[in-house]
Amino acid sequence: MSEMLKITDLKVNYGMIQAIKGISFYVNEGEIVALIGANGAGKTTTLHTITGLVPAKSGSIEFEGKELTKIPAHKIVSMGMSHVPEGRRIFQELTVYDNLLMGAFTRKDKNELRDSIKTVYKHFPRLEERKNQIAGTLSGGEQQMLAMGRALMSKPRILLLDEPSMGLSPLYVSEIFHIIEEISKMGTTVLLVEQNAKKALSIANRAYVLETGNIALEGDAKELMQNDSVKKAYLGE
Amino acid sequence: MQMLISTIIDGLNLGSVYALVALGYSMVYGIAKMLNFAHGDVIMVGIYAIFVCLQMSSLPVWITAIVCVAVCALLGFTVEKLAYKPLRDSTPLSVLITAIGVSYLLQNVALLIFKSDRKFLQKFIDLGSVSIGDIEIPKISFVIWGTTLVIMIGLDIFIKNTKMGRAMLAVSEDKGAAQLMGVNVNSTISLTFVIGSALAGVAAILYAAKYKNVDPYTGSVFGIKAFAAAVFGGIGSIPGALIGGFTLGLIEALTIGFLPDTLTAASDGVAYALLIIMLILKPSGLLGKKKIEKV
Numbered sequence A: 001m002s003e004m005l006k007i008t009d010l011k012v013n014y015g016m017i018q019a020i021k022g023i024s025f026y027v028n029e030g031e032i033v034a035l036i037g038a039n040g041a042g043k044t045t046t047l048h049t050i051t052g053l054v055p056a057k058s059g060s061i062e063f064e065g066k067e068l069t070k071i072p073a074h075k076i077v078s079m080g081m082s083h084v085p086e087g088r089r090i091f092q093e094l095t096v097y098d099n100l101l102m103g104a105f106t107r108k109d110k111n112e113l114r115d116s117i118k119t120v121y122k123h124f125p126r127l128e129e130r131k132n133q134i135a136g137t138l139s140g141g142e143q144q145m146l147a148m149g150r151a152l153m154s155k156p157r158i159l160l161l162d163e164p165s166m167g168l169s170p171l172y173v174s175e176i177f178h179i180i181e182e183i184s185k186m187g188t189t190v191l192l193v194e195q196n197a198k199k200a201l202s203i204a205n206r207a208y209v210l211e212t213g214n215i216a217l218e219g220d221a222k223e224l225m226q227n228d229s230v231k232k233a234y235l236g237e
Numbered sequence B: 001m002q003m004l005i006s007t008i009i010d011g012l013n014l015g016s017v018y019a020l021v022a023l024g025y026s027m028v029y030g031i032a033k034m035l036n037f038a039h040g041d042v043i044m045v046g047i048y049a050i051f052v053c054l055q056m057s058s059l060p061v062w063i064t065a066i067v068c069v070a071v072c073a074l075l076g077f078t079v080e081k082l083a084y085k086p087l088r089d090s091t092p093l094s095v096l097i098t099a100i101g102v103s104y105l106l107q108n109v110a111l112l113i114f115k116s117d118r119k120f121l122q123k124f125i126d127l128g129s130v131s132i133g134d135i136e137i138p139k140i141s142f143v144i145w146g147t148t149l150v151i152m153i154g155l156d157i158f159i160k161n162t163k164m165g166r167a168m169l170a171v172s173e174d175k176g177a178a179q180l181m182g183v184n185v186n187s188t189i190s191l192t193f194v195i196g197s198a199l200a201g202v203a204a205i206l207y208a209a210k211y212k213n214v215d216p217y218t219g220s221v222f223g224i225k226a227f228a229a230a231v232f233g234g235i236g237s238i239p240g241a242l243i244g245g246f247t248l249g250l251i252e253a254l255t256i257g258f259l260p261d262t263l264t265a266a267s268d269g270v271a272y273a274l275l276i277i278m279l280i281l282k283p284s285g286l287l288g289k290k291k292i293e294k295v
Helices: A043-050 A096-103 A110-123 A125-129 A140-152 A170-185 A197-203 A221-226 A228-235 B002-032 B039-055 B061-087 B092-114 B139-161 B163-173 B175-180 B185-211 B218-233 B238-258 B261-281
Strands: A003-014 A017-028 A032-037 A058-063 A081-084 A158-162 A189-194 A206-211 A214-220 B129-132 B135-138
Touching (some): A003 A043, A003 A189, A043 A058, A081 A140, A096 A110, A170 A197, A189 A197, A197 A221, A197 A228, A206 A221, A221 A228, B002 B039, B002 B139, B002 B163, B002 B218, B039 B218, B061 B092, B139 B163, B139 B185, B163 B175, B175 B185, B238 B261
Parallel strands (some): A032 A189, A032 A206, A158 A189
Antiparallel strands (some): B129 B135
16 A cells, blocks of 8 residues: 555645644555544645635645645646545536536546446445436435535546545434545545544544644544543544 | 516516616625626726727627627636726725726726717617517617526526536635636636626617617716616526526616606615615625525
């Protein structure tokens, strides 16, 4: 296994506030890596910085050997990295189908595109049923599925997921996590940000615990589940 | 009766041009989230471009028309690049004030070059008129209506069915998410300005063909009224621009046609009265969407 994504001493500022205070972590090819932590710990900021929506102050983000910190956000997706942002941020006024097409914005081959849409429909049959529906009318769980399907349309080698379980019913949460495992099995590397630490640790290979802009703990996901302070702070035991 | 019909025809002419200009305001607002108050002045520059072409003797009309649209599109592109793009991340207020500044700049440059007296373009497109019964309809009216309709439908198809169009919709909804899809937000905004300004160019042609005069303030007065039409119809909405434009055009023509002469000067006020009423009753405009600000 090789390091696919490698973050070294990353610092990010929001105005005067230092949101990320020098974190380092890596994701190996084929892994599911979870980034857990409380609200405001810097999880979302970390993902936003990786895909260029927020500029890094210093440090490096290396993806498959290429430095990302100086690359504009709109060029990241064609490099093989797809980001499902927090709150899903699907295009509410477009149809489900047009949302999926937006996900493949940088791709040109029409035949490959058709295959990708088929693959997405296989993961999320409900999207096919609702393909002509305006996306804003979908339920929260369906919108999450659409956001993930849209991200898969670019055929990413790594998928960054930000709080996929947020605001969903327990049934949907299980379904979404099941699909994340499926996506991972089909060969896509996953970096997963979650507040639902229990669920995240249950499917992840490794995990990092983020606390106010620093990495407090890291290790094998199964071991972290047994860690006392993790249990107390994040698993509610 | 005859008077009423010819007034309505006048209103539809005026409304068509308003609609095209309102569309430019709406598109730019929808995608760049800014009010380009210099949009009306782009029309003025376009009409002066036609004026200059007419001075250069025997250019065919279609070349003059292309020159006008090209000048406007290029002007829109340049203004966006020099004045608005550097302010992309600053507050809406600074962009708004910059737009007002650009508006004055264009007016004053026109004043410098062409002086303040009104120029006439009698030679530009004279098609005569057709008579239906007692009513005489200038042929140019059909050109105006046809052009407006074709442009509206074409633009709607472009936005809904092409990749660039979808990208524009995506940017108008969520710039960040659009970037994650690989959309270059800056070039999408530039493209929007070019299209909006080209529409202003078309409006300039129609205006020149119908009203045949221009001074440095033609565009700004006309532009503000078209802006009122855009807000009336629901800013950001294409059919809204169409409805807003025609409503305003008809009401203005009817006021001029039927109010006593001493009051026709008030016809400009009608646009603003309409705007105020709409803002009180339905702030998002006739077809505007109510936006819920998300945190």
